[in-house]
Amino acid sequence: MPRDLDSMPITVNTKETLVTAFALFSLFFGAGNLILPPLLGHKSGGLWWLVALGFCASAVLIPILGIMAHAKLQGTIFDFGKKVSPSFSLVYALLIYCISIGLPSPRTAAVTHEMAIQPFFDSPALLTSVVYFSLVFLFVINRSKILNILGKLLTPAIILILFLIIGTAVFSYDFHFGTPLYQHPFSEGVIEGYQTFDAIGAVVVGGVIIISINLRKKEATYEEKKALIRRSALLAGLGLLIIYCGLILTGALMQGEFGATVSRTALLNGISSKTLGGTAHLFISILVSLACFTTAVGIVTGTADFVKYRFHDSQTAYTATALLGCILGITMGQFNVAYIIAVALPALMFIYPITIVLILLNIVPDKWASQKVFRAVVVTTFVFSVPDFLGSLGLAEAQSYLQGFVPLGTYSLGWVLPAGAVFTMANLLGKDQA
Structure with a gap:
C-alpha cells in the first residue's frame, strides 16, 4: 500500500x-x-x-x-x-x-x-x-x-x-x-x-x-x-x-x-x-x-x-x-x-497547445485520464489549433475565416474551450458506459 x-x-x-x-x-x-x-x-x-x-x-x-x-x-x-x-x-x-x-x-x-x-x-x-x-x-x-x-x-x-x-x-x-x-x-x-x-x-x-x-x-x-x-x-x-x-x-x-x-x-x-x-x-x-x-x-x-x-x-x-x-x-x-x-512562431503555435493538454492530462487523477480521454482531447486540440498555425504561416485570411467559428479564436486560444468540453464529455460518456 x-x-x-x-x-x-x-x-x-x-x-x-x-x-x-x-x-x-x-x-x-x-x-x-x-x-x-x-x-x-x-x-x-x-x-x-x-x-x-x-x-x-x-x-x-x-x-x-x-x-x-x-x-x-x-x-x-x-x-x-x-x-x-x-x-x-x-x-x-x-x-x-x-x-x-x-x-x-x-x-x-x-x-x-x-x-x-x-x-x-x-x-x-x-x-x-x-x-x-x-x-x-x-x-x-x-x-x-x-x-x-x-x-x-x-x-x-x-x-x-x-x-x-x-x-x-x-x-x-x-x-x-x-x-x-x-x-x-x-x-x-x-x-x-x-x-x-x-x-x-x-x-x-x-x-x-x-x-x-x-x-x-x-x-x-x-x-x-x-x-x-x-x-x-x-x-x-x-x-x-x-x-x-x-x-x-x-x-x-x-x-x-x-x-x-x-x-x-x-x-x-x-x-x-x-x-x-x-x-x-x-x-x-x-x-x-x-x-x-x-x-x-x-x-x-x-x-x-x-x-x-x-x-x-x-x-x-x-x-x-x-x-x-x-x-x-x-x-x-x-x-x-x-x-x-519569427521562425519559431509556427512551430510553437502547432506544438504548444498539444504540450499543454498533455501536461494537464498527466496531472489529473488517472480515473479522469483514460486512453480514450487522452486521444479525444489531443485530437480536438490539434484540430482547433489549425487556425492559429495557419496565421503564423502568414495565411491571415484563412485564419480569420476559421476563427469566426471558434470561441476565443480571435485571441489565438480557440483550442481551449473545445478541448475542455471534449474532456468533460469523454469522462461523462465513459462513466455512463461503465
Whole structure:
C-alpha cells in the first residue's frame, strides 16, 4: 500500500530541495525569459498586471505543472503521450527535441552574442557560437555534475543580478503608467509566454532533473523523489513568478524612457543602464551569459538523455547526440534573435497547445485520464489549433475565416474551450458506459 506523503519519513533535506529548485530555475530561465517580459511591460502600460497574469499562466503555471507531471511519471518525455499511442508519443518526443535543439537552444547563443559579446568585442557571431557550444558540450558530457553546478553556482548569480535591476527600478520610479498598446492584454501575455518555450522546456528539462536525482539518490523511493521534485518545482515556480512580474513591472514603469519601436534586446540593455549605471554592461553581460548558458545545457542534455534511453542506455548515442545538438546550435546561433523568434512562431503555435493538454492530462487523477480521454482531447486540440498555425504561416485570411467559428479564436486560444468540453464529455460518456 502506498505511504501517505505527509506522514512518511521523507529523507529530503532543505539543502537538496534548494539545490534542485535553483537548478530547475536556471534550466527554465533562458534567453526568452529574460528579453520578453520587459517589452511586454513596456507595451502594456497600466495594464501590466493583466499582461503579467497571462504571461505567467503560460510561462509559469503550465511549466511547473509539467514538472509535477514528471514527479508523478518519473520516466521520460515518451511517457507524456503514450496513452494516445506509442507511435504518437515517439513522434511527439522527436518533434519536441528537434524544435528544442533547433530553435530555443541556438537562440540562447544569439542573445548572448547580441547582448554580452557585441557591446565589447567586434567579433563575428560564428565565433561566439563556436566557443559557446563548445562549453555547452563540456557541461553536457560531465552529466553527473550538472545539478550541483547549476543549483549551487550559476543560479544564485542570476537571481542576484535580476533583483538588483528590478529593485532599483521599483524604488526609483513613480508608479505612473502610460497608455496600453495591446488590444487584448491577457491573451497577448499568454501567447508571448509561448515564446519562452517553458511548457516544452518542462517536458525536456523535467527528464534531466529525474535522471540527475536518480544519479545522486539511487536508494531513494518513488515517493521520496516525488516529494523532492514537487517541493523544488513550487520553489522554482515562485522564483519565476516574482522575476517575471518584476521585469514586466519594470518595463511598464520605464515606458516613457524608450520609444514605441524599441527592440527586446535594446530595451533590456537600456533598462540595465538606467538601473545599474556604469556597471550595467558588465552585469547584463554576466546575467545574459549565465541565463542563456544554463538553458542550452538543459536542452542539449535532455535531448541526449532521451536518445541514450532509446538506444538501450548507450553512452555513444548520448555523446553523438550532444555533439550533433551543439553543431546545430552553432549553425543556427549565427542568426539574429528577431529572426529566430519569427521562425519559431509556427512551430510553437502547432506544438504548444498539444504540450499543454498533455501536461494537464498527466496531472489529473488517472480515473479522469483514460486512453480514450487522452486521444479525444489531443485530437480536438490539434484540430482547433489549425487556425492559429495557419496565421503564423502568414495565411491571415484563412485564419480569420476559421476563427469566426471558434470561441476565443480571435485571441489565438480557440483550442481551449473545445478541448475542455471534449474532456468533460469523454469522462461523462465513459462513466455512463461503465
